[in-house]
Amino acid sequence: MVTIINYKERQTEEGKSFFVLEVQGGIEMVQSQTTGKFYATARKAFVPSTFDEMTCKALIGTQMAGAIVKEECDAYEYVDQGTGEMVVLTHRYAYAQEQAATVQKPVYENFTPSIEAFSKNGKHHFEPVN
Numbered sequence: 001m002v003t004i005i006n007y008k009e010r011q012t013e014e015g016k017s018f019f020v021l022e023v024q025g026g027i028e029m030v031q032s033q034t035t036g037k038f039y040a041t042a043r044k045a046f047v048p049s050t051f052d053e054m055t056c057k058a059l060i061g062t063q064m065a066g067a068i069v070k071e072e073c074d075a076y077e078y079v080d081q082g083t084g085e086m087v088v089l090t091h092r093y094a095y096a097q098e099q100a101a102t103v104q105k106p107v108y109e110n111f112t113p114s115i116e117a118f119s120k121n122g123k124h125h126f127e128p129v130n
Contacts, residue, residue, distance in 0.1 A: 001025075001065060003061065004063075007022060007053070010048075027040050028041055045094050071092055072091055
């Protein structure tokens with residue numbers, strides 16, 4: 001599950017404005033590469049929408065099925081807000097819908113009913129075909 005936590009206005013290349021929803025996944029415990037200690041965090045991503053600002057505002061707090069997943073991408077520079085350090089990243093986080101449950105077809109291989117499985121009440125006579 002993800003939760004809509006905010007929205008932002010963005011511009012297309014043609015200058016037309018639209019809104020994106022900021023979604024956040026569940027809490028994760030991550031181990032620091034420098035200290036080895038664990039800290040709590042949550043992945044976030046932006047999802048483009050066709051909603052107006054009033055609708056986006058009303059959607060804050062709504063939960064949706066899905067997850068925030070890590071995707072590989074072209075390298076880009078990112079400045080850590082806490083330290084001011086610039087790092088090069090090759091991934092981003094994106095919203096992914098949960099896969100719809102697929103209905104499995106019954107498996108008929110190696111299924112040969114035995115005559116003993118049928119009723120022997122005398123009303124029906126079953127002749128197996130060989």
